[in-house]
Amino acid sequence: MKAMILAAGRGERMRPLTDSTPKPLLMAGCKPLIVWHLERLARCGFRDVVINHAHLGHKIEEALGDGSRFGLSIRYSPEPPGALETAGGIAHALPLLGEEPFLVVNGDVWCDWDFARAFDLRERIAHLVFVDNPPQHPQGDFFLEGETVRYASDATGPTQTYAGTGVFSPAFFAGVPAGAVMKLRPLLDAGIAKRIVSGEHHDGAWVDVGTPQRLAELDQQLRQTT
Secondary structure, three states: OEEEEEOOOOOHHHOOHHHHOOHHHOEEOOEEHHHHHHHHHHHOOOOEEEEEEOOOHHHHHHHHOOOHHHOOEEEEEEOOOOOOHHHHHHHHHHHHHOOOOEEEEEOOEEEOOOHHHHHHHOOOOEEEEEEOOOOOOOOOOEEEEOOEEEEHHHOOOOOEEEEEEEEEOHHHHOOOOOOOOOOOHHHHHHHHHOOOEEEEEOOOOEEEOOOHHHHHHHHHHHHHHO
């Protein structure tokens, strides 16, 4: 199984930090955010990783190289200026990802979900990891009915937030036109309507590093605990 790290975002809310540094290379706990992912992927048995990039993408390639020092093989999926959004970026990278299901992780989150669990989810069409709603997103996105993902509007219990981590079959992105700029949500909406999107709740650590303040808080936390 391969893994894809989404690293093409501009990081507007992180400016001016991201004016000269791509968001996944911002430091937290003495190492770049994306390196936390790479090290954990290697420990969990992954060997092949695809990373998409757009804004300052050459710096990501220069910093990470071919991945050998992490025990990984890294291949890159460059995107045009402005990037292709999540679904567009994944679809663009499918030739590198192959025909088997793959793990997708947002490059701008920190999470201790066990990546090794992805190997047990290879039969799923789309399987998402959810977390408790953070303060910046109290309304949540979806509702879990067992493992079936439902809309937040149908919730009969607590809603949850997509953690930016999931396992997908390549077929899930088959309808995305080549080079399309497309968010993930339309595909999820269609999949939820067909009841082919499953999910699970992660009750461990998760941080969406969306602002300089949250980055600073994560940095302090990691320095104290690692």
